[in-house]
Amino acid sequence: MLSLRSVSAGYGSFRALFDVSLEVAPGEAIGVVGPNGAGKSTLMRVISGMLRSFSGELAFEGRSLTHLPAYRIVEAGIAHVPEHRRLFSKLTVEENLRIGAFLPQARRNYAERSEWVYALFPRLLERRRQLAGTLSGGEQQMVAIGRALMSKPKMLLMDEPSAGLAPLVVEQVFNLVRRIREEGFTVLIVEQNLQQVLEVVDRAYLLEVGRIRLSGSAAELKTNPMIQQAYMGL
Amino acid sequence: MDIFLLEAIINGILLGGVLALLALGLNLIFGVIDVVWICYAELVMCGMYMIFWLHGFFGWPILIASFAAILGVAGLGVLLHLLVISPILGSAPINQLLATGGMLFFLQSLATLLFGTDFRNIGLRLPIIEFGDIFISYSRLLAFGAALIGAVALYLFLSRTYLGIAMRAIAQDREVMGLMGVDQRRIYLITSAVGGALAGLAACLLVLQYDVHPFIGLSFGPITFMICVLGGLGNMIGGFVAAFVMSQIIAIGGYYFSIEISYVLAFVFFIVLMFIRPQGLLAR
Ligand SMILES: Nc1ncnc2c1ncn2[C@@H]1O[C@H](COP(=O)(O)OP(=O)(O)OP(=O)(O)O)[C@@H](O)[C@H]1O
Numbered sequence: 001m002l003s004l005r006s007v008s009a010g011y012g013s014f015r016a017l018f019d020v021s022l023e024v025a026p027g028e029a030i031g032v033v034g035p036n037g038a039g040k041s042t043l044m045r046v047i048s049g050m051l052r053s054f055s056g057e058l059a060f061e062g063r064s065l066t067h068l069p070a071y072r073i074v075e076a077g078i079a080h081v082p083e084h085r086r087l088f089s090k091l092t093v094e095e096n097l098r099i100g101a102f103l104p105q106a107r108r109n110y111a112e113r114s115e116w117v118y119a120l121f122p123r124l125l126e127r128r129r130q131l132a133g134t135l136s137g138g139e140q141q142m143v144a145i146g147r148a149l150m151s152k153p154k155m156l157l158m159d160e161p162s163a164g165l166a167p168l169v170v171e172q173v174f175n176l177v178r179r180i181r182e183e184g185f186t187v188l189i190v191e192q193n194l195q196q197v198l199e200v201v202d203r204a205y206l207l208e209v210g211r212i213r214l215s216g217s218a219a220e221l222k223t224n225p226m227i228q229q230a231y232m233g234l
Numbered sequence: 235m236d237i238f239l240l241e242a243i244i245n246g247i248l249l250g251g252v253l254a255l256l257a258l259g260l261n262l263i264f265g266v267i268d269v270v271w272i273c274y275a276e277l278v279m280c281g282m283y284m285i286f287w288l289h290g291f292f293g294w295p296i297l298i299a300s301f302a303a304i305l306g307v308a309g310l311g312v313l314l315h316l317l318v319i320s321p322i323l324g325s326a327p328i329n330q331l332l333a334t335g336g337m338l339f340f341l342q343s344l345a346t347l348l349f350g351t352d353f354r355n356i357g358l359r360l361p362i363i364e365f366g367d368i369f370i371s372y373s374r375l376l377a378f379g380a381a382l383i384g385a386v387a388l389y390l391f392l393s394r395t396y397l398g399i400a401m402r403a404i405a406q407d408r409e410v411m412g413l414m415g416v417d418q419r420r421i422y423l424i425t426s427a428v429g430g431a432l433a434g435l436a437a438c439l440l441v442l443q444y445d446v447h448p449f450i451g452l453s454f455g456p457i458t459f460m461i462c463v464l465g466g467l468g469n470m471i472g473g474f475v476a477a478f479v480m481s482q483i484i485a486i487g488g489y490y491f492s493i494e495i496s497y498v499l500a501f502v503f504f505i506v507l508m509f510i511r512p513q514g515l516l517a518r
């Protein structure tokens with residue numbers, strides 16, 4: 001469904017990704033893990049078109065994404081829940097969801113989509129007239145995910161959805177990722193929380209200093225000695 | 235209360251409506267695109283000339299001429315964005331100020347070249363209304379009413395429509411807008427058209443009260459900028475309130491002293507307030 005072939009990217013003359021190749025099949029949930037500064041967010045930005053790649057090929061459902069601007073990539077069916085949520089804090093919850101449904105086809109289905117998102121997050125229904133900036137961290141993450149789902153994407157990119165949340169809420173976020181999978185979305189998720197993310201994904205890639213060091217099924221990675229030592233403190 | 239003071243206050247409120255409209259337009263442009271159209275009042279001047287020629291010279295009915303002018307100035311706004319603003323969007327604010335400031339002189343000179351420095355009047359005489367002993371000009375009342383309707387329409391647009399919400403969102407996070415499927419360039423063009431249309435509406439209302447000449451923009455431009463800064467640049471509600479504050483200072487000052495002194499008072503008030511509340515009147 002999504003494929004990256006030796007993609008390199010960075011900021012100005014600085015390179016943050018080197019020859020990254022990656023495949024995601026329809027219906028899969030894939031994790032991207034790695035230390036701070038590894039280039040995980042950069043990878044997500046390149047896929048969603050927030051950042052242009054230096055070289056390499058990106059394709060989604062057989063169609064090249066390489067030269068598309070971000071707003072065309074959403075149209076193609078990839079929604080990105082960015083790092084730090086990036087909500088419109090001075091707009092209400094409902095207005096944030098409206099913006100998520102900006103695309104013409106999403107606008108037409110706004111009523112049905114928003115009902116679905118509110119059913120997924122009943123909390124947001126209570127808070128829909130509240131300014132997004134005044135919500136708790138967990139609630140804000142719900143808005144960020146809900147906003148991305150409003151465009152009715154086929155694939156969801158999530159960049160550290162559990163960052164900055166209390167352990168109990170982190171648990172809720174991972175349950176949510178499970179539910180989103182069950183709804184049939186393809187998911188690519190970046191996480192620091194290695195132990196927990198390996199419970200919800202099928203496969204994962206380990207990224208270090210801009211390169212893919214390791215990849216495999218969740219079960220394989222869980223028992224990989226190098227991962228256990230460096231990332232799970234076992 | 236002194237009947238003439240009351241009349242001055244009412245006239246102040248009526249003037250405030252048109253100034254508020256200009257402040258809304260300028261704030262909208264600044265809030266969404268992050269540039270200041272220094273030549274905003276000159277767009278109003280262009281609109282006034284359009285009505286003068288269409289109605290006064292070609293004899294179009296005033297309503298149709300006004301409508302054409304609103305569309306015409308909206309078109310000028312789009313042109314201004316495409317030709318001047320869009321190529322320098324990423325450059326330093328001072329360059330943007332110089333570019334739109336240059337447009338001010340360009341438009342003034344162009345008008346002088348084309349139409350000379352004559353004062354032109356559309357020759358429409360609207361009646362004066364009498365309430366008890368108070369006299370109010372119908373054209374001012376009309377201008378106030380239309381300005382309020384324009385402001386309400388803008389409010390509804392910004393709060394109810396997808397485009398309006400996107401315009402409010404874009405100032406908060408430009409980068410993330412792309413992820414929402416929003417093409418920034420399109421939003422900028424639409425904003426420029428709406429900003430231009432507001433200047434066009436103001437032109438329709440001002441042409442009923444004032445003669446047109448190439449430098450008429452100087453009568454509204456500086457006061458509009460003061461109002462926007464006073465209300466907090468980009469703050470729509472602040473600008474709206476500040477417009478009525480400033481127009482009252484001018485009206486009441488004009489009653490007690492003279493109209494020239496009242497403008498001096500308005501400037502002094504502005505400068506003093508900038509020392510006390512540099513973030514603007516309504517900033518928290
Ligand atoms: N806007 C930017 N300009 C310049 N360099 C950047 C920018 N964003 C990220 N970088 C650099 O690119 C590298 C990769 O950053 P990235 O944000 O992709 O890391 P990450 O894996 O997401 O880390 P974290 O887990 O801390 O979020 C880092 O060295 C970072 O300093």
Ligand SMILES: [Mg+2]
Nearest residue numbers: 040041042083
């Ligand atoms: Mg990151």
